[in-house]
Amino acid sequence: MALDTRTHSSPQKRPLDSSLHPEAYAAELRRFTARTGRSRAEWERARQYLPSGVCSNFRLMEPGPLFLHRARASRVEDVDGNSYVDWGMAQSTLLAGHAHPAVLDAVRRQIENGTMTCYPHPRTADVAEIACGRFRLDQVRFVNTGAEATMYALRVARGATGRDAILKFDIGYHGGSAEFWKGKAVVPLPPGAPAWLGQEVFSAGVPRSFLDETVVASYNHLDSVEDCFRRHPGRIAAIILEPVVFNLGICLPREGFLQGLRDICDREGAVLIFDEVKMGCKLGPLGAGEHFGVRPDLVCMAKSIGGGFPIGLFGGRRELMQVIETANVQHVGTYAANHVSLAAAHATLTEVLTPENYRRIFALNEALAAGYRDIIQRTGVDAQVVTIGACGCLFMTRARVDDRMSYARSRTNAWLRFWVGMANRGILPQSFGPEDIWTVSVQHTDEDIDATLRAFREVAPMLA
Ligand code: PMP
Numbered sequence: 001m002a003l004d005t006r007t008h009s010s011p012q013k014r015p016l017d018s019s020l021h022p023e024a025y026a027a028e029l030r031r032f033t034a035r036t037g038r039s040r041a042e043w044e045r046a047r048q049y050l051p052s053g054v055c056s057n058f059r060l061m062e063p064g065p066l067f068l069h070r071a072r073a074s075r076v077e078d079v080d081g082n083s084y085v086d087w088g089m090a091q092s093t094l095l096a097g098h099a100h101p102a103v104l105d106a107v108r109r110q111i112e113n114g115t116m117t118c119y120p121h122p123r124t125a126d127v128a129e130i131a132c133g134r135f136r137l138d139q140v141r142f143v144n145t146g147a148e149a150t151m152y153a154l155r156v157a158r159g160a161t162g163r164d165a166i167l168k169f170d171i172g173y174h175g176g177s178a179e180f181w182k183g184k185a186v187v188p189l190p191p192g193a194p195a196w197l198g199q200e201v202f203s204a205g206v207p208r209s210f211l212d213e214t215v216v217a218s219y220n221h222l223d224s225v226e227d228c229f230r231r232h233p234g235r236i237a238a239i240i241l242e243p244v245v246f247n248l249g250i251c252l253p254r255e256g257f258l259q260g261l262r263d264i265c266d267r268e269g270a271v272l273i274f275d276e277v278k279m280g281c282k283l284g285p286l287g288a289g290e291h292f293g294v295r296p297d298l299v300c301m302a303k304s305i306g307g308g309f310p311i312g313l314f315g316g317r318r319e320l321m322q323v324i325e326t327a328n329v330q331h332v333g334t335y336a337a338n339h340v341s342l343a344a345a346h347a348t349l350t351e352v353l354t355p356e357n358y359r360r361i362f363a364l365n366e367a368l369a370a371g372y373r374d375i376i377q378r379t380g381v382d383a384q385v386v387t388i389g390a391c392g393c394l395f396m397t398r399a400r401v402d403d404r405m406s407y408a409r410s411r412t413n414a415w416l417r418f419w420v421g422m423a424n425r426g427i428l429p430q431s432f433g434p435e436d437i438w439t440v441s442v443q444h445t446d447e448d449i450d451a452t453l454r455a456f457r458e459v460a461p462m463l464a
Contacts, residue, residue, distance in 0.1 A: 024462050025417050031424045032063060038079040042067040058091070061432040062416060066423070071098035073443040076428070084423065085448045087438035088431035092246065092278050093303040095361075095390060096352045097443025103307035106347035107340055116338040123346055124337045130349050131313055135280075135287035135299055140315030141324065142337040146277030146302035147175025149312040150240065152331050153298045154179070157238035157271035159329035160320050165235040167228055167270075169219040170404045173247035174240060174275050174300075178210040184218065186408060193408040219245060220253065220403045222260040229268050238271040238298075239264070243288040246278040248435050249393035250386045251402045258294040265297070271320065277302040277312065282439070283389035284358055307348030311341035357442045361390045364449060365440040368392065371453040379460040382411065393430060393437040394418060396463070410434075414463055421459030427452050 046053035070077040076086045170184040181203040189198040218224040245251035265272040274296040281304035302312030323329040369387045396411035415434035422429040
């Protein structure tokens with residue numbers, strides 16, 4: 001079988017900047033290798049049975065994935081017995097922290113009464129009512145993952161408008177559905193930038209016909225959105241975006257950008273979809289629409305609402321969601337609204353994500369960011385910290401980063417030094433790559449921040 005190699009192989013492969021303190025970094029890599037022998041052995045074993053030895057390509061990070069076997073509160077432990085403060089929090093899923101006692105209690109109680117029946121449970125409407133209240137939605141449907149939420153939101157938008165095309169942005173991520181794996185080619189790419197940023201199609205195996213229905217605009221550039229609508233009059237069913245891009249560090253919307261999208265959708269009869277799968281619940285109890293004062297038509301949530309169990313939702317305006325009831329738009333799923341995930345979501349939304357916990361999280365995030373900034377300033381590292389709500393990221397540049405080209409110009413190839421250096425000191429500072437972010441959970445502590453900043457003081461000079 002001939003392999004189609006037109007598209008990129010792995011988003012995690014990136015060139016390393018070898019000009020930066022090569023000896024110090026070589027020593028860090030040796031230290032990492034010595035500490036993580038069992039992880040490497042597990043990886044070797046896993047590769048016999050699993051492509052790349054992992055079950056999501058994002059987990060295939062250099063210098064080899066850590067295999068973790070325990071996670072509690074703010075900490076995780078790898079199979080070599082190393083303990084880490086975890087700021088990645090399962091790719092920003094665990095705003096509740098690992099194994100939150102209230103979530104586990106609710107799940108234990110439910111498990112005694114069955115895990116799923118595929119019949120409706122009264123708690124389905126309870127959680128739907130809570131979600132509708134919090135996120136200002138008229139109706140929702142539950143799913144299991146973020147990818148399902150975005151896939152069905154598109155189906156509702158297409159069913160309601162009778163149009164096929166969708167508009168997405170060059171940055172942002174929406175899960176595994178075929179049409180989302182299209183970007184915008186950048187030629188030429190700035191030196192050292194990850195190759196995937198320059199590619200038009202991010203995965204092989206996506207039918208051309210899907211890509212033909214995907215129109216790609218530039219995030220934070222309203223003129224490029226206008227241009228797309230001009231080129232595809234009457235064809236675009238929806239604009240889908242992360243209102244704050246949480247999948248390329250943190251890229252904040254420029255003043256007027258979200259309102260501009262709202263106005264364009266109103267004018268063009270298109271549906272505005274906020275994909276809050278990752279950022280959902282991170283800015284406070286309400287949704288991004290309330291935070292930014294721009295009302296989307298449909299919203300996708302997952303991750304944080306489940307407290308560590310698989311659940312997502314899509315929902316929004318009643319007349320749109322009603323196409324499921326009245327216009328033969330099909331939404332189905334064996335595990336949708338399973339009783340365990342619903343119990344976890346109920347406990348998370350009512351007992352964990354409380355106003356006082358939000359106050360704590362935001363204060364901790366401020367303290368963490370202030371500590372990082374202070375060290376960056378003292379060491380003169382060409383880097384900056386960007387935060388919003390419960391999350392933050394370290395960009396390897398002092399220049400503003402809020403679109404794809406500004407990100408491409410940042411020193412992404414220095415990021416791995418940061419991660420390896422911190423991991424050697426018992427800190428997982430973000431998830432798997434420079435595109436990822438940190439999340440302060442309900443269970444992080446002042447001590448976690450102290451430990452993180454102690455580590456960063458030692459690592460920062462290697463980044464300067
Ligand atoms: N949308 C966004 C914004 C995401 O960040 C993600 C996952 N990181 C998804 C959709 C897909 O979610 P899942 O991995 O649960 O399918």
